[in-house]
Amino acid sequence: MRATLQRITAEFLGTAFLLAAVVGSGIMGVSLSGGNVAIALMANAIATGAALTVLIVTFGPISGAHFNPVVTIVDAVQGGIRWKLVPAYVVAQCAGALVGVWSAHLMFGQAVWQTSVHIRSGPGQWFSEFVATLGLLVAIWGCSRSRPDAVPWAVGLYITAAYWFTASTSFANPAVTLARCFTSTFAGIRPADAPGFVAAQFAGALAAATLFRWLKWPAARSAF
Amino acid sequence: MRATLQRITAEFLGTAFLLAAVVGSGIMGVSLSGGNVAIALMANAIATGAALTVLIVTFGPISGAHFNPVVTIVDAVQGGIRWKLVPAYVVAQCAGALVGVWSAHLMFGQAVWQTSVHIRSGPGQWFSEFVATLGLLVAIWGCSRSRPDAVPWAVGLYITAAYWFTASTSFANPAVTLARCFTSTFAGIRPADAPGFVAAQFAGALAAATLFRWLKWPAARSAF
Amino acid sequence: MRATLQRITAEFLGTAFLLAAVVGSGIMGVSLSGGNVAIALMANAIATGAALTVLIVTFGPISGAHFNPVVTIVDAVQGGIRWKLVPAYVVAQCAGALVGVWSAHLMFGQAVWQTSVHIRSGPGQWFSEFVATLGLLVAIWGCSRSRPDAVPWAVGLYITAAYWFTASTSFANPAVTLARCFTSTFAGIRPADAPGFVAAQFAGALAAATLFRWLKWPAARSAF
Amino acid sequence: MRATLQRITAEFLGTAFLLAAVVGSGIMGVSLSGGNVAIALMANAIATGAALTVLIVTFGPISGAHFNPVVTIVDAVQGGIRWKLVPAYVVAQCAGALVGVWSAHLMFGQAVWQTSVHIRSGPGQWFSEFVATLGLLVAIWGCSRSRPDAVPWAVGLYITAAYWFTASTSFANPAVTLARCFTSTFAGIRPADAPGFVAAQFAGALAAATLFRWLKWPAARSAF
Numbered sequence: 001m002r003a004t005l006q007r008i009t010a011e012f013l014g015t016a017f018l019l020a021a022v023v024g025s026g027i028m029g030v031s032l033s034g035g036n037v038a039i040a041l042m043a044n045a046i047a048t049g050a051a052l053t054v055l056i057v058t059f060g061p062i063s064g065a066h067f068n069p070v071v072t073i074v075d076a077v078q079g080g081i082r083w084k085l086v087p088a089y090v091v092a093q094c095a096g097a098l099v100g101v102w103s104a105h106l107m108f109g110q111a112v113w114q115t116s117v118h119i120r121s122g123p124g125q126w127f128s129e130f131v132a133t134l135g136l137l138v139a140i141w142g143c144s145r146s147r148p149d150a151v152p153w154a155v156g157l158y159i160t161a162a163y164w165f166t167a168s169t170s171f172a173n174p175a176v177t178l179a180r181c182f183t184s185t186f187a188g189i190r191p192a193d194a195p196g197f198v199a200a201q202f203a204g205a206l207a208a209a210t211l212f213r214w215l216k217w218p219a220a221r222s223a224f
Numbered sequence: 225m226r227a228t229l230q231r232i233t234a235e236f237l238g239t240a241f242l243l244a245a246v247v248g249s250g251i252m253g254v255s256l257s258g259g260n261v262a263i264a265l266m267a268n269a270i271a272t273g274a275a276l277t278v279l280i281v282t283f284g285p286i287s288g289a290h291f292n293p294v295v296t297i298v299d300a301v302q303g304g305i306r307w308k309l310v311p312a313y314v315v316a317q318c319a320g321a322l323v324g325v326w327s328a329h330l331m332f333g334q335a336v337w338q339t340s341v342h343i344r345s346g347p348g349q350w351f352s353e354f355v356a357t358l359g360l361l362v363a364i365w366g367c368s369r370s371r372p373d374a375v376p377w378a379v380g381l382y383i384t385a386a387y388w389f390t391a392s393t394s395f396a397n398p399a400v401t402l403a404r405c406f407t408s409t410f411a412g413i414r415p416a417d418a419p420g421f422v423a424a425q426f427a428g429a430l431a432a433a434t435l436f437r438w439l440k441w442p443a444a445r446s447a448f
Numbered sequence: 449m450r451a452t453l454q455r456i457t458a459e460f461l462g463t464a465f466l467l468a469a470v471v472g473s474g475i476m477g478v479s480l481s482g483g484n485v486a487i488a489l490m491a492n493a494i495a496t497g498a499a500l501t502v503l504i505v506t507f508g509p510i511s512g513a514h515f516n517p518v519v520t521i522v523d524a525v526q527g528g529i530r531w532k533l534v535p536a537y538v539v540a541q542c543a544g545a546l547v548g549v550w551s552a553h554l555m556f557g558q559a560v561w562q563t564s565v566h567i568r569s570g571p572g573q574w575f576s577e578f579v580a581t582l583g584l585l586v587a588i589w590g591c592s593r594s595r596p597d598a599v600p601w602a603v604g605l606y607i608t609a610a611y612w613f614t615a616s617t618s619f620a621n622p623a624v625t626l627a628r629c630f631t632s633t634f635a636g637i638r639p640a641d642a643p644g645f646v647a648a649q650f651a652g653a654l655a656a657a658t659l660f661r662w663l664k665w666p667a668a669r670s671a672f
Numbered sequence: 673m674r675a676t677l678q679r680i681t682a683e684f685l686g687t688a689f690l691l692a693a694v695v696g697s698g699i700m701g702v703s704l705s706g707g708n709v710a711i712a713l714m715a716n717a718i719a720t721g722a723a724l725t726v727l728i729v730t731f732g733p734i735s736g737a738h739f740n741p742v743v744t745i746v747d748a749v750q751g752g753i754r755w756k757l758v759p760a761y762v763v764a765q766c767a768g769a770l771v772g773v774w775s776a777h778l779m780f781g782q783a784v785w786q787t788s789v790h791i792r793s794g795p796g797q798w799f800s801e802f803v804a805t806l807g808l809l810v811a812i813w814g815c816s817r818s819r820p821d822a823v824p825w826a827v828g829l830y831i832t833a834a835y836w837f838t839a840s841t842s843f844a845n846p847a848v849t850l851a852r853c854f855t856s857t858f859a860g861i862r863p864a865d866a867p868g869f870v871a872a873q874f875a876g877a878l879a880a881a882t883l884f885r886w887l888k889w890p891a892a893r894s895a896f
Contacts, residue, residue, distance in 0.1 A: 034483070034484050038264065051613065107572050127331050142285070158274070161274040162275075163271075164245075215234065265700075435685075438678070438681075473837040505819060551803060557839065
């Protein structure tokens with residue numbers, strides 16, 4: 001029981017820091033880059049990827065460092081985490097994500113309560129989220145089996161890259177999507193557009209799970 | 225047989241994600257950087273290098289993560305992969321590369337079918353591809369023998385650097401060259417210029433193979 | 449006794465190089481970026497994070513590479529470093545930090561003695577320092593127990609990210625705060641604002657220590 | 673004898689690629705960054721650091737990957753490399769450096785033979801080279817003793833940082849200094865200014881050797 005509380009706290013804290021990094025670096029990037037959005041996105045991508053690596057390496061030994069409901073749910077489907085822990089994980093992730101967004105607002109002296117009007121919709125955006133989530137989960141599960149030590153570094157690099165190579169800047173996470181509805185800054189998403197993102201993320205996760213089952217990564221560290 | 229299908233699928237998927245990263249980050253970089261091409265190329269270089277590291281660490285245990293016909297062919301010459309697998313690898317790499325380019329177009333809401341008019345020709349470009357491929361293959365083979373765990377990180381860093389230090393931005397890969405004929409975005413190459421690039425890449429691979437045979441990397445991990 | 453002198457020298461040198469990196473890269477960034485502050489901060493963040501990783505990996509085996517009074521003090525509270533070493537560590541860190549700032553001024557041909565007029569105050573700044581120090585110490589202690597080899601890389605990435613996601617650019621270190629009072633360049637802080645920063649840093653450290661005690665990181669390397 | 677030839681070839685090739693990276697990425701950075709020198713220097717710093725890591729990890733097992741006469745000479749002083757190898761190493765490094773510069777010129781379609789008029793002189797520049805070389809050698813030797821596997825990554829990160837935090841952009845290498853006299857591009861140095869740089873580098877190396885002897889890094893991997 002105690003251990004469970006600690007795992008859930010780790011998920012809460014990790015997701016809170018992740019969102020503080022996403023939203024905070026977006027605010028800082030936009031405010032300093034003089035209108036050059038590419039420079040703002042570079043700051044956002046590097047800060048998010050770096051923070052994510054640190055959070056996974058730090059909280060991984062306690063909770064597995066999911067910070068992401070699709071990771072938790074598909075992990076349960078595959079016999080990893082026990083099903084009865086799933087609701088607590090998901091609630092902790094969503095609550096942490098919201099606290100992270102609000103912390104970023106406080107740090108930058110903004111109103112805590114905000115809602116986004118940033119339109120992110122259409123087939124290109126949905127396909128982007130499908131691709132982003134598919135790639136993220138294949139990388140996580142493939143590395144977890146074959147080279148578990150590399151997971152934190154691979155996930156951070158993946159997100160830094162996916163900010164740039166997907167049209168949606170790669171949310172790839174329903175808790176992140178929910179929380180980013182509540183910021184009207186650079187990283188925001190209009191609440192009405194969130195369901196499309198989440199649906200695309202679950203579709204990507206399903207594709208990843210199918211692929212993962214079929215490709216059968218070798219469990220031991222193989223030379224290559 | 226089953227195992228072979230999985231290796232070929234891994235080559236297909238990895239090369240598809242690689243090209244989605246190359247082309248997608250090029251599109252995003254150009255669209256946001258307000259005409260400053262250096263910022264677009266920085267996004268392109270960081271996203272490609274980061275994605276490549278993740279793809280090698282993820283798919284390496286299954287297929288070796290070649291994603292590149294010259295790597296596959298010279299590996300066969302040196303007694304690595306069996307010759308009868310080579311055609312399937314090369315076809316999977318080329319098909320995956322095309323699917324990756326088209327996926328990037330779909331994510332960014334562009335026409336799927338495009339051909340490039342980006343001129344990349346002349347002795348400086350060819351010498352660049354020679355140097356880029358020579359360096360890439362020496363790094364891959366040297367690390368593979370002496371420090372195999374470092375290969376994914378070394379290759380990603382190499383490509384990030386080579387985007388900048390070669391005049392051609394370092395294609396160094398015939399499947400990549402072929403696929404980039406079919407995008408009229410930042411990363412494209414005019415089809416008429418592809419044969420020159422591919423010829424230079426094979427010349428670089430030949431030089432690398434000669435050098436590698438003569439330098440004889442120590443097989444065990446040596447202290448230095 | 450000899451060993452103690454060496455540890456203190458390592459703290460002095462490491463903190464000196466850290467501040468030279470912070471202040472020097474700030475000067476260079478501002479002087480070259482043509483008024484785009486985001487580009488200057490990117491240079492500052494990447495140079496500081498990279499230098500910090502190198503300094504920890506280099507001096508860690510000698511002194512533990514604290515470079516930071518709150519790390520040293522809370523380490524003593526938790527039974528790590530002996531209390532009688534603490535004053536010497538803190539003095540060495542503060543003296544090293546000042547020498548580092550003055551070295552940066554010398555390298556860039558500026559007056560050695562400067563004081564800052566850069567205002568950094570208000571609740572957002574203080575909350576930022578609280579969050580920055582909390583995250584830094586949780587990352588250091590969590591990694592130190594579960595994956596000690598990852599500490600240098602995690603700390604460097606954390607600081608690179610925290611430059612961007614906190615409104616204060618993440619000082620998170622009283623010796624750094626003190627020394628940055630004595631530069632009127634990009635990285636400076638008005639002496640009158642230093643106490644607020646230091647208080648927030650100790651509050652963050654206290655929160656981190658409480659959290660760390662309760663979360664109980666597993667001591668061995670766990671698979672995840 | 674054969675082994676010696678291979679070591680010397682590795683020094684030649686590694687230094688050639690290093691200079692191609694330094695000079696080539698400088699040319700590319702300047703040509704694309706539209707007059708924003710900070711963006712050009714960022715490209716230069718990231719490309720050089722990334723290339724250096726790859727070159728050390730690749731050629732380290734063969735020659736030790738010095739690529740730098742002060743590293744070779746002080747290594748001989750400390751009983752590492754045999755003295756009779758030193759002249760060949762230094763000649764290979766200087767020759768490789770020149771070939772690297774000329775290769776960059778060829779790749780970018782420039783005249784092969786150039787000399788620099790870029791003024792780099794004065795106490796701030798000399799002190800910068802002193803600091804840059806001191807830090808580089810302490811990092812190399814400290815890591816080599818305590819965590820040899822980390823050397824390639826630490827050196828690459830150090831150089832990326834030192835490009836920004838020293839006023840001279842951190843040459844820290846007499847072979848590099850010599851070769852950069854022969855390019856009139858971004859990375860060049862006026863031949864008349866080279867002796868001042870080289871003298872400062874040897875002074876930094878002397879300081880590093882004294883420090884290293886006194887600090888006595890632990891030879892085994894220590895927990896911290």
